[in-house]
Amino acid sequence: MKILLLSLIVCYIAAIVLLFIRFRTKIVVYTFIASFLLILALPFVFTDNKSVTSSLENRRLAERPKLAHNGEVNFGLPGEIDEYINDRFGFRRYFISVYNRVNYDILGKKQNNQVLIGKDDWLYYIDKYGGNPLADYQKRNLLEDADLAKMVEQIEKRARWCSDNGIQFIFFISPNKHSVYPEHYSFDRPEGLTRADQILNSMPQSLLDKTIFPRDYIISQKETNVLPLYFETDTHWNKLGAFYAYEQLFGKIRSCFPGVDFPVINYSRTVTYDSDGDLVHMMGLESYGQRTVIEIEPEDGWESCYSYKKYEGENGENGIITENTNRNLPKAIIFRDSFFYSLQPYTSSLFSHAEYMWKSFEQNDTDYILENKPDIIIWEVVERFLGNIAESNWN
Numbered sequence: 001m002k003i004l005l006l007s008l009i010v011c012y013i014a015a016i017v018l019l020f021i022r023f024r025t026k027i028v029v030y031t032f033i034a035s036f037l038l039i040l041a042l043p044f045v046f047t048d049n050k051s052v053t054s055s056l057e058n059r060r061l062a063e064r065p066k067l068a069h070n071g072e073v074n075f076g077l078p079g080e081i082d083e084y085i086n087d088r089f090g091f092r093r094y095f096i097s098v099y100n101r102v103n104y105d106i107l108g109k110k111q112n113n114q115v116l117i118g119k120d121d122w123l124y125y126i127d128k129y130g131g132n133p134l135a136d137y138q139k140r141n142l143l144e145d146a147d148l149a150k151m152v153e154q155i156e157k158r159a160r161w162c163s164d165n166g167i168q169f170i171f172f173i174s175p176n177k178h179s180v181y182p183e184h185y186s187f188d189r190p191e192g193l194t195r196a197d198q199i200l201n202s203m204p205q206s207l208l209d210k211t212i213f214p215r216d217y218i219i220s221q222k223e224t225n226v227l228p229l230y231f232e233t234d235t236h237w238n239k240l241g242a243f244y245a246y247e248q249l250f251g252k253i254r255s256c257f258p259g260v261d262f263p264v265i266n267y268s269r270t271v272t273y274d275s276d277g278d279l280v281h282m283m284g285l286e287s288y289g290q291r292t293v294i295e296i297e298p299e300d301g302w303e304s305c306y307s308y309k310k311y312e313g314e315n316g317e318n319g320i321i322t323e324n325t326n327r328n329l330p331k332a333i334i335f336r337d338s339f340f341y342s343l344q345p346y347t348s349s350l351f352s353h354a355e356y357m358w359k360s361f362e363q364n365d366t367d368y369i370l371e372n373k374p375d376i377i378i379w380e381v382v383e384r385f386l387g388n389i390a391e392s393n394w395n
Helices: 002-022 026-045 077-088 092-106 133-137 145-164 195-202 215-222 239-256 278-282 344-348 363-372 383-391
Strands: 115-117 123-125 168-174 267-274 291-298 306-311 320-324 331-335 353-357 376-382
Touching: 123 133, 123 278, 133 383, 145 168, 145 195, 145 383, 168 239, 168 383, 195 383, 215 239, 239 291, 239 344, 239 376, 320 344, 331 344, 331 363, 344 353, 376 383
Parallel strands: 168 376, 331 353, 331 376
Antiparallel strands: 115 123, 267 291, 306 320, 320 353
16 A cells, blocks of 8 residues: 555656646646655655564664663664664665665676575575575585584583483484575585584484484485475475475484374375565565465364464464373473474474474573473574584583
Protein backbone atom coordinates (compact mmCIF):
# COMPACT_ATOMS: atom_id res chain seq x y z
CA MET A 1 0.00 0.00 0.00
CA LYS A 2 2.85 2.40 0.88
CA ILE A 3 4.58 1.69 -2.42
CA LEU A 4 1.36 2.44 -4.35
CA LEU A 5 0.80 5.65 -2.40
CA LEU A 6 4.40 6.75 -2.92
CA SER A 7 4.14 6.05 -6.66
CA LEU A 8 0.95 8.12 -6.95
CA ILE A 9 2.54 11.03 -5.06
CA VAL A 10 5.64 10.96 -7.27
CA CYS A 11 3.47 10.96 -10.41
CA TYR A 12 1.39 13.81 -9.03
CA ILE A 13 4.44 15.94 -8.20
CA ALA A 14 5.96 15.20 -11.60
CA ALA A 15 2.77 16.45 -13.24
CA ILE A 16 2.85 19.64 -11.15
CA VAL A 17 6.49 20.27 -12.09
CA LEU A 18 5.62 19.95 -15.79
CA LEU A 19 2.70 22.35 -15.39
CA PHE A 20 4.93 24.78 -13.53
CA ILE A 21 7.53 24.71 -16.31
CA ARG A 22 4.85 25.14 -18.99
CA PHE A 23 2.45 27.74 -17.50
CA ARG A 24 3.85 29.28 -14.26
CA THR A 25 0.47 30.74 -13.19
CA LYS A 26 -0.13 31.65 -9.52
CA ILE A 27 -2.26 28.56 -8.96
CA VAL A 28 0.41 26.34 -10.45
CA VAL A 29 3.14 28.09 -8.41
CA TYR A 30 1.20 27.69 -5.15
CA THR A 31 0.42 24.08 -5.99
CA PHE A 32 4.10 23.48 -6.75
CA ILE A 33 5.13 24.98 -3.37
CA ALA A 34 2.51 22.94 -1.53
CA SER A 35 3.62 19.77 -3.28
CA PHE A 36 7.26 20.50 -2.45
CA LEU A 37 6.39 20.95 1.24
CA LEU A 38 4.30 17.78 1.11
CA ILE A 39 7.18 15.69 -0.18
CA LEU A 40 9.39 17.07 2.59
CA ALA A 41 6.79 16.14 5.20
CA LEU A 42 5.97 12.65 3.94
CA PRO A 43 8.96 10.86 5.54
CA PHE A 44 7.91 12.27 8.91
CA VAL A 45 4.22 11.45 8.40
CA PHE A 46 5.08 7.80 7.73
CA THR A 47 7.78 7.48 10.39
CA ASP A 48 8.20 3.86 11.56
CA ASN A 49 7.70 3.89 15.34
CA LYS A 50 6.99 0.18 15.80
CA SER A 51 9.77 -1.89 14.25
CA VAL A 52 12.50 -3.18 16.52
CA THR A 53 14.90 -4.51 13.89
CA SER A 54 15.64 -3.94 10.22
CA SER A 55 15.40 -7.18 8.26
CA LEU A 56 17.17 -5.54 5.31
CA GLU A 57 20.20 -4.62 7.43
CA ASN A 58 20.02 -7.42 10.02
CA ARG A 59 20.36 -5.03 12.98
CA ARG A 60 18.39 -3.29 15.72
CA LEU A 61 16.95 0.12 14.91
CA ALA A 62 17.57 3.16 17.09
CA GLU A 63 15.18 3.46 20.04
CA ARG A 64 13.06 6.50 20.83
CA PRO A 65 15.28 9.24 22.36
CA LYS A 66 14.75 10.13 26.03
CA LEU A 67 15.25 13.47 27.76
CA ALA A 68 16.85 11.74 30.73
CA HIS A 69 18.57 8.44 31.55
CA ASN A 70 18.41 7.10 35.10
CA GLY A 71 17.28 10.45 36.42
CA GLU A 72 20.11 12.39 34.74
CA VAL A 73 19.92 14.80 31.82
CA ASN A 74 20.63 13.07 28.53
CA PHE A 75 23.33 15.20 26.92
CA GLY A 76 23.47 12.78 23.99
CA LEU A 77 19.88 13.63 23.02
CA PRO A 78 20.72 15.48 19.74
CA GLY A 79 22.73 12.52 18.47
CA GLU A 80 20.02 10.06 19.51
CA ILE A 81 17.37 12.13 17.70
CA ASP A 82 19.53 12.11 14.57
CA GLU A 83 19.98 8.32 14.76
CA TYR A 84 16.26 7.81 15.39
CA ILE A 85 15.24 9.91 12.35
CA ASN A 86 17.87 8.26 10.13
CA ASP A 87 16.65 4.78 11.11
CA ARG A 88 12.91 5.39 10.98
CA PHE A 89 11.93 8.02 8.39
CA GLY A 90 9.09 6.98 6.12
CA PHE A 91 9.73 4.75 3.09
CA ARG A 92 13.32 4.17 4.26
CA ARG A 93 13.33 0.40 3.59
CA TYR A 94 11.99 0.95 0.08
CA PHE A 95 14.64 3.55 -0.72
CA ILE A 96 17.30 1.14 0.58
CA SER A 97 15.90 -1.69 -1.51
CA VAL A 98 15.73 0.44 -4.67
CA TYR A 99 19.29 1.71 -4.11
CA ASN A 100 20.63 -1.81 -3.69
CA ARG A 101 18.57 -3.13 -6.61
CA VAL A 102 20.27 -0.57 -8.86
CA ASN A 103 23.68 -1.61 -7.52
CA TYR A 104 23.13 -5.35 -8.09
CA ASP A 105 20.92 -5.44 -11.19
CA ILE A 106 22.12 -2.43 -13.17
CA LEU A 107 25.65 -1.68 -11.98
CA GLY A 108 26.57 -5.35 -11.63
CA LYS A 109 27.72 -5.34 -8.01
CA LYS A 110 28.61 -8.94 -7.02
CA GLN A 111 29.07 -8.77 -3.25
CA ASN A 112 29.02 -6.74 -0.06
CA ASN A 113 30.69 -7.43 3.29
CA GLN A 114 28.27 -10.26 4.05
CA VAL A 115 27.04 -11.78 0.80
CA LEU A 116 28.62 -13.04 -2.41
CA ILE A 117 26.49 -13.53 -5.53
CA GLY A 118 27.43 -16.87 -7.08
CA LYS A 119 26.41 -18.63 -10.26
CA ASP A 120 22.71 -19.15 -11.09
CA ASP A 121 21.71 -16.47 -8.52
CA TRP A 122 22.93 -18.60 -5.60
CA LEU A 123 23.97 -16.47 -2.62
CA TYR A 124 26.75 -17.28 -0.16
CA TYR A 125 27.52 -15.89 3.28
CA ILE A 126 31.07 -14.41 3.48
CA ASP A 127 31.07 -12.21 6.60
CA LYS A 128 34.51 -12.51 8.21
CA TYR A 129 32.92 -11.69 11.58
CA GLY A 130 30.41 -14.55 11.16
CA GLY A 131 32.88 -17.42 11.18
CA ASN A 132 34.63 -16.18 8.01
CA PRO A 133 33.11 -18.71 5.59
CA LEU A 134 35.01 -17.17 2.67
CA ALA A 135 38.30 -18.13 4.36
CA ASP A 136 36.87 -21.61 4.89
CA TYR A 137 35.94 -21.90 1.22
CA GLN A 138 39.44 -20.79 0.22
CA LYS A 139 40.95 -23.07 2.91
CA ARG A 140 42.84 -20.18 4.49
CA ASN A 141 41.63 -21.13 8.00
CA LEU A 142 43.51 -24.41 8.44
CA LEU A 143 44.77 -25.13 11.95
CA GLU A 144 48.23 -25.69 13.37
CA ASP A 145 48.84 -28.92 15.27
CA ALA A 146 48.68 -27.18 18.66
CA ASP A 147 45.27 -25.64 17.91
CA LEU A 148 43.97 -28.93 16.57
CA ALA A 149 45.07 -30.73 19.72
CA LYS A 150 43.39 -28.12 21.93
CA MET A 151 40.17 -28.27 19.94
CA VAL A 152 39.95 -32.06 20.10
CA GLU A 153 40.81 -31.92 23.80
CA GLN A 154 37.92 -29.51 24.46
CA ILE A 155 35.44 -31.81 22.71
CA GLU A 156 36.87 -34.85 24.51
CA LYS A 157 36.46 -33.21 27.92
CA ARG A 158 32.77 -32.68 27.29
CA ALA A 159 32.34 -36.25 26.05
CA ARG A 160 34.21 -37.60 29.08
CA TRP A 161 32.14 -35.54 31.53
CA CYS A 162 28.94 -36.89 29.96
CA SER A 163 30.24 -40.46 30.16
CA ASP A 164 31.26 -40.03 33.82
CA ASN A 165 27.71 -38.89 34.59
CA GLY A 166 25.93 -41.63 32.67
CA ILE A 167 24.86 -39.35 29.80
CA GLN A 168 25.18 -40.21 26.11
CA PHE A 169 26.99 -37.57 24.03
CA ILE A 170 26.88 -36.68 20.32
CA PHE A 171 28.97 -33.96 18.67
CA PHE A 172 27.23 -32.82 15.48
CA ILE A 173 28.81 -30.58 12.83
CA SER A 174 26.40 -28.86 10.41
CA PRO A 175 28.12 -28.47 7.01
CA ASN A 176 28.57 -25.05 5.47
CA LYS A 177 26.50 -24.39 2.37
CA HIS A 178 29.62 -24.04 0.25
CA SER A 179 30.87 -27.42 1.48
CA VAL A 180 27.89 -29.13 -0.15
CA TYR A 181 27.37 -26.74 -3.09
CA PRO A 182 30.78 -25.34 -4.10
CA GLU A 183 29.79 -25.52 -7.80
CA HIS A 184 27.60 -22.40 -7.55
CA TYR A 185 30.43 -20.29 -6.14
CA SER A 186 31.83 -17.65 -8.48
CA PHE A 187 35.29 -19.25 -8.42
CA ASP A 188 36.66 -22.75 -7.83
CA ARG A 189 37.52 -24.09 -4.41
CA PRO A 190 41.14 -25.18 -3.82
CA GLU A 191 41.90 -28.88 -3.51
CA GLY A 192 42.88 -30.49 -0.21
CA LEU A 193 41.62 -30.90 3.33
CA THR A 194 39.23 -28.48 4.99
CA ARG A 195 39.45 -27.41 8.62
CA ALA A 196 36.61 -29.82 9.45
CA ASP A 197 38.59 -32.64 7.82
CA GLN A 198 41.60 -31.72 9.93
CA ILE A 199 39.59 -31.94 13.13
CA LEU A 200 38.01 -35.28 12.24
CA ASN A 201 41.37 -36.72 11.24
CA SER A 202 42.81 -35.65 14.62
CA MET A 203 40.08 -37.30 16.70
CA PRO A 204 40.71 -40.62 18.45
CA GLN A 205 38.32 -43.35 17.33
CA SER A 206 36.44 -43.20 20.64
CA LEU A 207 35.51 -39.56 19.97
CA LEU A 208 34.97 -40.09 16.25
CA ASP A 209 32.32 -42.68 17.16
CA LYS A 210 30.39 -39.91 18.95
CA THR A 211 30.75 -37.39 16.11
CA ILE A 212 28.56 -36.77 13.06
CA PHE A 213 29.55 -34.64 10.07
CA PRO A 214 26.90 -35.40 7.41
CA ARG A 215 28.58 -33.46 4.58
CA ASP A 216 29.53 -36.47 2.45
CA TYR A 217 26.17 -38.17 2.98
CA ILE A 218 24.27 -35.02 1.97
CA ILE A 219 26.49 -34.65 -1.11
CA SER A 220 25.67 -38.24 -2.08
CA GLN A 221 21.95 -37.45 -1.76
CA LYS A 222 22.41 -34.29 -3.79
CA GLU A 223 23.38 -36.38 -6.80
CA THR A 224 20.00 -38.17 -6.81
CA ASN A 225 17.78 -35.15 -6.06
CA VAL A 226 16.43 -32.66 -8.55
CA LEU A 227 15.54 -30.31 -5.70
CA PRO A 228 18.32 -28.42 -3.90
CA LEU A 229 19.15 -29.42 -0.33
CA TYR A 230 20.19 -25.92 0.75
CA PHE A 231 18.30 -22.68 0.18
CA GLU A 232 19.60 -20.83 -2.89
CA THR A 233 19.20 -17.42 -1.21
CA ASP A 234 19.76 -18.34 2.44
CA THR A 235 22.63 -19.51 4.63
CA HIS A 236 20.92 -22.71 5.75
CA TRP A 237 19.84 -26.08 4.47
CA ASN A 238 16.18 -26.52 3.65
CA LYS A 239 13.95 -29.16 5.25
CA LEU A 240 15.07 -31.82 2.76
CA GLY A 241 18.76 -31.25 3.44
CA ALA A 242 18.01 -31.20 7.17
CA PHE A 243 16.12 -34.48 6.81
CA TYR A 244 19.18 -36.21 5.36
CA ALA A 245 21.26 -34.83 8.23
CA TYR A 246 18.60 -36.14 10.60
CA GLU A 247 18.91 -39.61 9.09
CA GLN A 248 22.57 -39.64 10.11
CA LEU A 249 21.76 -38.29 13.56
CA PHE A 250 18.91 -40.74 14.11
CA GLY A 251 21.19 -43.65 13.29
CA LYS A 252 23.63 -42.52 15.97
CA ILE A 253 20.85 -41.92 18.52
CA ARG A 254 19.41 -45.37 17.86
CA SER A 255 22.83 -46.95 18.49
CA CYS A 256 23.00 -45.10 21.83
CA PHE A 257 19.66 -46.59 22.92
CA PRO A 258 19.42 -50.06 21.32
CA GLY A 259 16.53 -51.13 23.58
CA VAL A 260 14.26 -48.18 22.77
CA ASP A 261 11.35 -48.59 20.37
CA PHE A 262 11.55 -45.32 18.43
CA PRO A 263 8.49 -44.20 16.44
CA VAL A 264 8.11 -44.98 12.73
CA ILE A 265 6.78 -41.90 10.95
CA ASN A 266 5.41 -41.59 7.42
CA TYR A 267 6.20 -38.18 5.95
CA SER A 268 4.56 -36.11 3.24
CA ARG A 269 6.37 -33.45 1.21
CA THR A 270 5.32 -30.18 -0.41
CA VAL A 271 7.38 -27.76 -2.49
CA THR A 272 6.82 -24.02 -2.97
CA TYR A 273 8.99 -21.18 -4.22
CA ASP A 274 9.64 -17.62 -3.09
CA SER A 275 12.35 -14.95 -3.36
CA ASP A 276 13.16 -14.57 0.33
CA GLY A 277 16.08 -15.63 2.54
CA ASP A 278 18.40 -14.22 5.19
CA LEU A 279 21.09 -13.46 2.58
CA VAL A 280 18.56 -11.46 0.54
CA HIS A 281 18.01 -9.21 3.54
CA MET A 282 21.75 -8.92 4.12
CA MET A 283 21.96 -7.56 0.56
CA GLY A 284 19.45 -4.88 1.56
CA LEU A 285 16.77 -6.23 -0.78
CA GLU A 286 13.14 -7.22 -0.37
CA SER A 287 13.49 -10.13 -2.82
CA TYR A 288 16.09 -11.81 -5.00
CA GLY A 289 16.31 -14.89 -7.20
CA GLN A 290 14.38 -18.03 -6.28
CA ARG A 291 14.29 -19.99 -3.03
CA THR A 292 13.04 -23.58 -3.01
CA VAL A 293 10.97 -24.12 0.14
CA ILE A 294 10.36 -27.77 1.03
CA GLU A 295 8.06 -28.83 3.86
CA ILE A 296 8.35 -32.37 5.22
CA GLU A 297 5.81 -33.32 7.88
CA PRO A 298 4.16 -36.44 9.30
CA GLU A 299 0.92 -37.29 7.55
CA ASP A 300 -0.91 -36.63 10.85
CA GLY A 301 1.04 -33.44 11.60
CA TRP A 302 3.79 -32.83 14.14
CA GLU A 303 1.21 -32.40 16.88
CA SER A 304 0.64 -36.16 16.70
CA CYS A 305 4.25 -36.65 17.85
CA TYR A 306 4.97 -33.87 20.33
CA SER A 307 3.83 -30.54 21.72
CA TYR A 308 5.65 -27.36 22.64
CA LYS A 309 6.01 -26.65 26.32
CA LYS A 310 8.13 -23.60 25.54
CA TYR A 311 8.90 -21.70 22.34
CA GLU A 312 10.43 -18.27 22.84
CA GLY A 313 11.75 -16.06 20.06
CA GLU A 314 10.98 -16.01 16.35
CA ASN A 315 13.11 -19.11 15.70
CA GLY A 316 13.19 -20.36 19.26
CA GLU A 317 16.43 -18.52 19.95
CA ASN A 318 15.33 -17.90 23.54
CA GLY A 319 14.60 -21.54 24.19
CA ILE A 320 12.47 -24.45 23.02
CA ILE A 321 11.12 -27.33 25.10
CA THR A 322 9.08 -30.14 23.55
CA GLU A 323 7.27 -33.06 25.15
CA ASN A 324 6.41 -36.30 23.37
CA THR A 325 3.25 -38.33 23.74
CA ASN A 326 5.50 -41.37 24.25
CA ARG A 327 6.98 -41.02 27.74
CA ASN A 328 9.23 -44.09 27.30
CA LEU A 329 11.58 -42.29 24.93
CA PRO A 330 14.91 -40.80 26.12
CA LYS A 331 15.24 -37.28 27.50
CA ALA A 332 17.57 -34.84 25.72
CA ILE A 333 19.27 -31.47 26.02
CA ILE A 334 20.48 -30.03 22.72
CA PHE A 335 23.00 -27.18 22.52
CA ARG A 336 22.64 -25.69 19.07
CA ASP A 337 22.74 -22.77 16.65
CA SER A 338 20.44 -21.67 13.80
CA PHE A 339 21.17 -24.75 11.67
CA PHE A 340 19.34 -26.98 14.14
CA TYR A 341 16.12 -25.03 13.64
CA SER A 342 15.13 -27.27 10.70
CA LEU A 343 16.25 -30.41 12.56
CA GLN A 344 14.26 -29.67 15.70
CA PRO A 345 10.88 -31.03 14.47
CA TYR A 346 12.48 -34.35 13.51
CA THR A 347 14.49 -34.83 16.70
CA SER A 348 11.58 -33.83 18.93
CA SER A 349 9.76 -36.95 17.73
CA LEU A 350 12.57 -39.09 19.24
CA PHE A 351 12.58 -37.75 22.81
CA SER A 352 10.07 -37.78 25.64
CA HIS A 353 11.38 -34.36 26.67
CA ALA A 354 13.77 -32.24 24.63
CA GLU A 355 15.22 -28.87 25.54
CA TYR A 356 16.93 -26.79 22.84
CA MET A 357 19.38 -24.13 24.00
CA TRP A 358 20.84 -21.69 21.47
CA LYS A 359 24.36 -21.65 22.90
CA SER A 360 27.57 -23.61 23.10
CA PHE A 361 27.91 -26.50 25.55
CA GLU A 362 30.05 -25.03 28.35
CA GLN A 363 31.20 -26.11 31.79
CA ASN A 364 28.86 -23.69 33.54
CA ASP A 365 25.95 -25.72 32.13
CA THR A 366 26.83 -28.83 34.14
CA ASP A 367 24.80 -27.97 37.26
CA TYR A 368 21.68 -27.41 35.16
CA ILE A 369 22.28 -30.66 33.27
CA LEU A 370 22.68 -32.71 36.46
CA GLU A 371 19.56 -31.11 37.90
CA ASN A 372 17.47 -32.02 34.82
CA LYS A 373 19.00 -35.50 34.28
CA PRO A 374 18.93 -35.94 30.47
CA ASP A 375 19.76 -39.30 28.91
CA ILE A 376 21.64 -37.67 26.04
CA ILE A 377 23.32 -34.39 25.16
CA ILE A 378 23.69 -33.29 21.54
CA TRP A 379 26.13 -30.47 20.87
CA GLU A 380 25.66 -29.01 17.39
CA VAL A 381 28.08 -26.50 15.85
CA VAL A 382 27.98 -25.16 12.30
CA GLU A 383 31.19 -25.86 10.40
CA ARG A 384 32.24 -22.23 10.02
CA PHE A 385 32.25 -21.73 13.81
CA LEU A 386 34.39 -24.76 14.67
CA GLY A 387 37.29 -22.42 15.40
CA ASN A 388 35.44 -21.07 18.45
CA ILE A 389 35.87 -24.43 20.20
CA ALA A 390 39.61 -23.83 20.60
CA GLU A 391 38.78 -20.60 22.46
CA SER A 392 36.54 -22.35 25.01
CA ASN A 393 37.98 -23.47 28.34
CA TRP A 394 36.56 -26.64 29.87
CA ASN A 395 38.85 -27.43 32.79
